Amino acid sequence: MKELKKQKIGFIGLGIMGKPMALNLVKEGYSLSVCDIRPEPVQELAALGATVCDTPRQVARQCQVIITMLPNSPEVRQVALGDNGIIEGARPGTIVVDMSSIAPLASVEIHGKLKEKGIEMLDAPVSGGEPKACEGTLSIMVGGDENIFEQVRELLLVMGSSAVLVGDIGSGNTTKLANQIIVALNIAAMSEAMVLAEKSGVDPEKVYQAIRGGLAGSTVLDAKMPLVLKGNFKPGFRIALHIKDLQNALGTAHELGTPVPLTSLVMEFMQALKTGGKAGDDHGGIIRFYENLAGVEVRSRG
């Protein structure tokens, strides 16, 4: 394959995550062919020299490497395999790097269909959210063929500070789901414990300081507890998005036949918060589910 900077790179999906990622590629000297259903981000990229395409098919006509950054499995399936999709325009040897967070089994299925036409695919979901997308310091978890991964690694490292190949196609999304399960449950663990402390009349800030250095310590505890104590639930990472990830986790678990009882419960807590109008809150706001039931607030007394 021609050196990546001497060819057009496709970028489909210029949303909250996709746009800053595409901008980082432009900044680094890559020339892009872009496509999105909304005109604004497309025009913004066009003003910086990107070629505007009306369909994923048209992107695929122009590019041997295509990045997709879309909301969920159905959108990726549509863009890759649907009418005017990538599959209609791509030559054999084209590489699709799907950086969306979708169901791992959807990655496997879409990869299978593309592969029949000789099109390669990696699943490469990210963690770090919008701030790290802007900084180009995302953590990228990649599933797929090692040889394909090596061909696009330099491109990934423009958008992320790390890109780790974890296994075959779908493994990136499986890793992302494992990550999102642990994060959701660790937030709920903190919440359950701290609301109990508050309800007991003990200052939760002192409890936090007393336990953070021991076996109960976690990145979640240090990232979220100071915000909870201030009553700051500004996202960060929205409950609505974590609901999407847990939906994929539950679907995957049920399909594979592995139990996820705690994930299932925390999903219910988040659904209750959504019903209460809190889907736009940071996922640290899971604690409000407990606070509402217990009739207390875990806030700083300082």
Add this chain to the structure above:
Amino acid sequence: MKELKKQKIGFIGLGIMGKPMALNLVKEGYSLSVCDIRPEPVQELAALGATVCDTPRQVARQCQVIITMLPNSPEVRQVALGDNGIIEGARPGTIVVDMSSIAPLASVEIHGKLKEKGIEMLDAPVSGGEPKACEGTLSIMVGGDENIFEQVRELLLVMGSSAVLVGDIGSGNTTKLANQIIVALNIAAMSEAMVLAEKSGVDPEKVYQAIRGGLAGSTVLDAKMPLVLKGNFKPGFRIALHIKDLQNALGTAHELGTPVPLTSLVMEFMQALKTGGKAGDDHGGIIRFYENLAGVEVRSRG
């Protein structure tokens, strides 16, 4: 009060935790009056110069500061308030430092009864387990009066590397429960996620390496995942003991009226493991509950 090294310090309960704690006090030059229902550890301490007492009452006759390190709330209640208990032998101004992990509401109740006789009490449960008890590097969480705490702080710092006053009587045990809730749930979170990864066919060791540096990172993940990958469930901290702590957490939560749905579920997982003969395993063995249901093992492929 007379300098602590110039008086007899009482020590009641010379079990897996109490004995090494008492030995550290002797090593540091304190002279002890000891009591336990089993003769072996009493004789071991006697051989090092400790005075042997037949009852807590007798300990209280000889000591103005008495440490108790007992299995659970009923034992502390018995030793403090029962026949031949501390309350029968202690003079006003005596300080009881209960270092057992018990229900916070039991601490409050026992403190109330002792206080009627002018006897002071702190609840000062520890974390760190047997190894840190032997090293004298326990983390000690203290509830009670600040002035009383100051009088015994030097004594506590012989047994622990830190002693933090978190609030009024019972606060030490509330903090310990919050700690134990978070630890149990973080282990379960790791288990639920990693069994899903394994069942998906992804190498759990690679998933661990990919996510440990991000928001899913935790002390539990770094302490337990390497042991799980080796199939090493040697305690460490036994599931049987964690069951006891969660029993106290559930009891406290129900009495106060605060919800602990995840703790309640993880308690059921641990009960199932106990039924399966695994109560003596390290609490990292919670993952076996999931492994058994999913029919996989999360082990190193290396």
